[in-house]
Amino acid sequence: MENLDNTDLQILKQLQQDSNISIKDLAAKLFLTATPVYERIKRLEREGYIMKYVALLDKKKLNRGMTVFCNVRLKEHAKNVGANFVKDIVALPEIIECYNIAGDYDFMLKILVADMASYQDFVMNKLSTIENIGNTQSVFVMGEIKHSTELSF
Incomplete structure (x- = not known):
């Protein structure tokens, strides 16, 4: 700055x-x-201070009203294994954010789906097909208290 x-x-x-x-x-x-x-x-x-311009959409009107945070622990931590996991995660449109984190889990995913049945389908047919996932923990958002895209300075 x-x-x-x-x-x-x-x-x-x-x-x-x-x-x-x-x-x-x-x-x-x-x-x-x-x-x-x-x-x-x-x-x-x-200079890269402005990366891009976007439109913020109403997720409920677009049938993506359920937000889930899913923590993922990998079985193995070799460099190529992590890179393959990231490549697979990026390809899933339900996952709108992915963070590599420290602590008990390796990654935190922010997932938008329509409802619980949609999330179950996502887990069973997409997430579970990704190799090297050891275990997951899902946290379901009951209400959004604060959501901002603005950085303060």
């Missing part, structure tokens, strides 16, 4: 809240003209 000034940080904050905001409207919020704001955004993109 050493290359970022307050204006850069304000641009990032505004874009996190609404990445669809026009350059003109963003410039007005920052009391600047459009050209320097546009140039700063392009620099932030080039």
